Amino acid sequence: MVIKMNERASGILLHITSLPSQFGIGDFGTSALEFVDFLSQGSQKYWQILPLNPTEPAYRNSPYSCPSAFAGNPLLISLELMKEDGYLSSSDLMDKAEFPKDRVNFKNVASYKMTLFKNAFESNKKDIIQDKDFNKFCIDNEHWLEDYCLYSSIKDKLTSDTWREFPLDLRDRKRESLMEWGDKERHVILYNKFIQYIFFKQWASLKKYANDSGLRIIGDLPYYINYDSSDVWANQEIFKLDIDKNPKFISGVPPDYFSETGQLWGNPVYDWDKLKQSGYSWWIDRIGHNLSMFDTLRLDHFRGFVSYWEVNAGEKTALNGKWVDLDSEDFLDALFACFDKSKFIAEDLGLITDDVKKIIERYDLPGMKILLFAFGDDYPYGDYLPSNIGNNCIIYTGTHDNNTIKGWWLKEASDMEKKRVREYFGREINEDKINWEFIELAFESRADMAIIPMQDILGLGASSRMNTPSTTKGNWEWRLKPGELEMGLVEKFGLLCENNNRV
DSSP states (O other): OOTTTTTTTEEEEOOOOGSSOOOOHHHHHHHHHHHHHHHHHHHHEEEOOOOOOOOGGGGTTTTTOOOOOOOOOGSSEEEEEEEEHHHHHHHHHHHHHOOOBOOHHHHHHHHHHHHHHHHHHHHHHHHHHOOOOHHHHHHHTHHHHHHHHHHHHHHHOOSSSSSSSSOOHHHOOOOHHEEEHHHHHHHHHHHHHHHHHHHHHHHHHHHHHHHHTTOOOEEOOSSSOOOOSSSHTTTTGGBBBOOOBBEEEEEEEOTTTTTTTTTTEOOOOOOOHHHHHSSSHHHHHHHHHHTOOOOOOTTTGGGTEEEEEEEEETTTSSSSSSEEOHHHHHHHHHHHHSSSSSEHHHHHHHHHHHHHHHHHHHHTTEEEGGGGGTTTTTTTTOTTGGGOSSSSSEEHHHHHHHOOHHHHHIIIIOHHHHHHHHHHSSSSEEEGHHHHHHHHHHHSSSSSSSEEEEEHTTTTOOGGOOTTTOSSSSSSSBOOOOOOOOHHHHHHHHHHHHTTTTO
């Protein structure tokens, strides 16, 4: 399935972690299937989610800061589905902790689930080893699975802060040392493979259910990956590292809407010259892997494929960085020689210069339009105002990095912005219904696709936003409460779609 940008449609943005579940975090089980039914009954065509890679407490559980660009997040595995498959018993799930219903407590969830995963593995190890589907999965995914499971086993055993602290022969990936380690820790490595097998098996089942219901899933591909990841450890040559394996430069963006000092992300930057020499094989493998998981892929920080902000390692802010250009056409030509470009969305938010715009136009990629940005100082000529946009784009009320509509209106919008909103609508705005005013504006726009965050559909305030960039607490935790998806919402969405030719 691909996006047909001449076909009006709509969808909802909701990450898997935000689904209801009795086990403290959304997963691939019953609630995910029910959400697919909700979308289908409401005449929606798209379900957009955030990255599904593993998250870590050290990076505040952000799905954009992962130890692997290929592996799946074990916390999203459904314990109920594991029980149905015979890996767990009913008694295993009886003694569960009490979890908050409206937030994710990542530490407690991880502790609870990992204990059950290990018990399931130990109880079924003999059958797992002989399982044909499991062994096929390991063979099919060997190109990333071996490195990830080796890396994870070394991290667990040595409790190193990063792979740079591995013993030199392992840090530098001496073949004999890796084989010796793999032989010694085969039990832990097999466990890690088993968990990944369960993750991808459950995800494939959920995606099939969604596709069979007429839904297309939009995945999200972070541009950068963590320094402390199996990918950097296994592919050191394609990153700008010094002789001691430390990053020479780190990633970020200059000052923008979200921060006056820019954002210092801290990831190592790619060595695009080395990538080019390899025919961009790592990127091709990574994107191919993601397109096997999703129907469409949002390329986060798309401008990084044209030029990226490079900051010397050790800087405290992103202010003293510089733009580094790369041969974007050579890369994108190679990419689209392998994959249909209609499967991609270019995340073109932030500081988008003319060279980036030209690349997006050259390849006719759909970009993103955010309604919360439409009433700023560039009003009424800005790129995000519905009257100024064309059809080849996706319009959002906001993204995971924005406040909710109500949160923005009540806490962030200036008096001038509110005045512009009233001027654009040509009337007074009902504060209690501001979310639906904006949703209807998105649906009425010429954009071929409209995607609405679930928080805006429910009319929630600032406390329910998913992420606040440049902050360190309370992010990625918001969850739907059980029973919040009422039939009235289904009917309202169906009517909106019908009235705006988005069915």
